[in-house]
Amino acid sequence: MEGPADIVFRASGLTKVYRNGALEVHALRGIDFQARTGEFIVILGPSGSGKSTFLNIVGGLDRATSGEAWFEEHQLTALTERGLTQYRRDHVGFVFQFYNLVPSLTARENVQLVTEIARHPMPADEALALVGLSDRADHFPAQLSGGEQQRVAIARAIAKNPQVLLCDEPTGALDSATGIKVLEALTQVNRAVGATTLVITHNAAIRDIADRVIRFADGRIVEEIVNATRKAPSEVSW
Amino acid sequence: MIPPLRRKVLRDLRRLWAQVLAIALVLAAGVATLILGNGAYASLHETRARYYEENRFADIFADVTRAPRALLGEVRDIKGVLEAEARIVRLGLLDIEGMKEPGSVLFVSLPGDETGLNQLFLMEGRLPDPQSAREIVISDGFTTAHGLGPGDTLPVVMNGRQRQLLVTGVALSPEFIYALGPGQMMPDPRRFGVVWAPRAALEAAFDLEGAFSNLVLKLAPGTDPDLVIEALDRLTAPYGGTGAAPRKDQISHAFLDAELKQLSAMVKVLPPIFLLVAAMLVNMTLSRLITLEREQIGLLKAIGYSSRAVAQHYIEFVLLIATIGILIGMAAGTWLGAGLAQMYARFFSFPYLVFLRDPQIYGLAAVITVGAAVGGAIQAVRTVVRLPPAVAMAPPAPASYRQRIGWVRRLVQLRQTGVMVARHLFRWPLRTASSTLGVAMSVAILVASLWSFGSINFMIDVTFFRTERHDAQIVFGVPEPQRALFAVRQMPGVVVAEPFRQVAARISHRNLSKKLAITGHPAGAGLSRVLDTALRPMDLPDSGLILSEALADALQVRPGDLVTVEMLEGRRPILTLPVSGISLGYVGLGAAMDIGALNRLMDEGPLISGVNLMIDGSQDAAFYAAAKAAPKTETITVTALMLERFQQTLAENITVMITVYVVLAAIIAVGVVYNFSRIALSEQGRELASLRVLGFTNREVSGVLFGELATIVLLAQPLGWLIGYGIGLAMVAAFSSDLYRVPFVIEREVYAIASLVVLAAALVSALAIRGRINNLDMIEVLKTRE
Structure with missing residues (x-):
């Protein structure tokens, strides 16, 4: 299944069924999807629409029930546990709603945690500079605000120079001013590193900063909008 | 209906079963060692006390060479002496066909009547007829080792003469709970047994008519044994008395004491370790549980449970862990205790073993264990009490870390x-x-x-x-002249024979004194050497003593100090001798001299007490037979x-x-x-x-x-x-x-x-x-x- 050279992700007929005893929950009901290199995609949808499940599968954290997902020449749906770990390690940067920083490591050390095991990392300080946190590098997570913690998480995600950046509700736990800062960091990184960026959000206002917007509902992609122009995060309001 | 909090305790126990079990096992080990140690101590102590009491175990023991029976009256008159009994106690040799290695028996005259001291505990058969010259009772372990029983005959050598004795019964005595043969380091019932015979028969066999060779005394309660011993030693000195021993120095008793001492040391060391570790584990685990249940604690308080009720909930959790530990520990302790009792039964000859299941010990173990567990929980539970509900229901502040590494x-x-x-x-x-x-x-x-x-x-x-590098050692009944050495050299298989002299003595320094045997070694002896603390052979000085480390410590002397030596044999000279060195030795107390110097001090001519031998292994049977047959031989030990x-x-x-x-x-x-x-x-x-x-x-x-x-x-x-x-x-x-x-x-x-x-x-x-x-x-x- 070869596609155009600048296609990073391809998925076709992706389904995911959670079984809980006799109960079956269809989280994904056949997703077809493609993403190009450097594209900034916002994924919208209500809770339980399958967007996180989708992101987890393309991020190598979860397995599909059927269908195929490819990252470049790697068929994610065919990789072993070990292969998925290697895929996350080499290619994917994650940002989550609750930051998931290691509390016993300072900001810089949290970034170094990743650069130590990455193949082509950037210096940790450079990653922190990209998110505007150079002066907070020696602080522990407990000493940082929520927005700062999330920017550390972004720095940690991009420090490995990932091909893809996957963000699940990165502004979900933040107020709007802080959220804007985080989004700015994300768009800037997207431009600087050229990583294909997928951002899940509840917040429809964010859609304007994307190249493309995908809407999930009931396990399916129900809408896809390509923005002719992208707004800067500071221009959106919520 | 079980209240909900109590139900939560039970569910927590089930959910955390592995951690609970791990803690309970550590507690159980503490309980088990506590019960085992205290129980075994109490059992052994109690068994011994009861056995001594019931069988009228003596308080003082004294050996003489030969004393007239008339002396007994004087002994009874010593202040504080309740009873005194004159006995005949002599060593003999085993002469069992097919048993090539030498063995000894100790002949002891039967206690006079039912009021006599050191009464036997008859296991089997009957006591000998007092008039019989052949009938004997033998010790239990020896009986088992040789498959003997009432009606069998026991061939022995008594006073150099072969005799066939008739076993009428099997018995135990409080005097031989730990039955150690001459020169032995551990009881060996095959090569050493006790034979009780009517005193008339022993008098005749050992040429001791109208005389005795051993005294046992019972003291009135509260009497100072040292004073009695002093008086007794004065009376027995003219008859070859080598100094009386109080009960604490009686071999069997002293070995039991050493065992009891070890047990009490174990009880002091092991249980506290387990209880301490268990307390730490309770603390760690409960602290974490409380941290995890922070919000639940807040909720419970918010809906009206008192701090006390919530704290009690966690204490109950700990108490249940302690209970599990106590139950396992008690079962294990009881089981191990029975095992230990069996081990004692193998080492010590008791007619019965009172294995105390003293509820006090169990109760104490339970209380201490609960104390340790709750003690470990206190600090964690205190945080529960202090936590205000509003604070508890908010997520905890993130753990703050500092650089400091x-x-x-x-x-x-x-x-x-x-x-x-x-x-x-x-x-x-x-x-x-x-x-x-x-x-x-x-x-x-x-x-x-x-x-x-x-x-x-x-x-x-x-x-x-x-040190003792000889293959065999022959000890004579009484010191012999040099001739005896030549006779031994003629025995088959003897490669090297080196004589030694042993003299019972009391060595004193300031107010400290010890009774022991001084051994005289020939210069350059190779079969029994005196080594210094660096394991180098020592030269024996012309005059002066070499003391073993243990003796030097006991008397608090150092080389160069002078000690008073009171010889307890022969003319019983009292001398002042310098300590010229300290030697290594782990068994007993020892003092060594040059054999010539020792004989000069004794002024009895060149006598020897026995011979150390190197034997040609291919001729050992012939050697044993010859050594056994030699009339002067009292004991033969084979290293x-x-x-x-x-x-x-x-x-x-x-x-x-x-x-x-x-x-x-x-x-x-x-x-x-x-x-x-x-x-x-x-x-x-x-x-x-x-x-x-x-x-x-x-x-x-x-x-x-x-x-x-x-x-x-x-x-x-x-x-x-x-x-x-x-x-x-x-x-x-x-x-x-x-x-x-x-x-x-x-x-x-x-x-x-x-x-x-x-x-x-x-x-x-x-x-x-x-x-x-x-x-x-x-x-x-x-x-x-x-």
């Missing part, structure tokens, strides 16, 4: 995962320290128990291969047989002892490591899952947790060695007595074995949680706030 980083190049390990260990210094101490304790238990086997080997090496018996007895117990100690140590190691891992995993599960998300492999993630464990376990090793060394040193002091002293030798293997056992236990417990690390739910941690 800069020096670690300067020492070793750490990756970030290494930094995580180091910061965690420093974040909870108390927990790190107590876990390290816990693991160290399990190492210490092993070091403190396993060293003794190496020490015993060292003691054997020094005693049998460096190889003694050593064999020693090692055999040791081997019978060593496996059991090592198993017990390894299990005890493993319980601690597993308890500490498993609980530590579970708590660490519970605290860091989220971080570890996040690392998995970032692309760390299972192995790398396990490495973070195992890194912490490894640090603790490794830090614990040298600490454990040190603590074990300290406990061992204290035990050496507790174990040494006038009978033997234990060299403190810890071979390197002991440290290695202790560490390997503990490392293996730690590894097993770590592997037990590996599955949990591998199954960390990555998606779950992304969805939830901590």
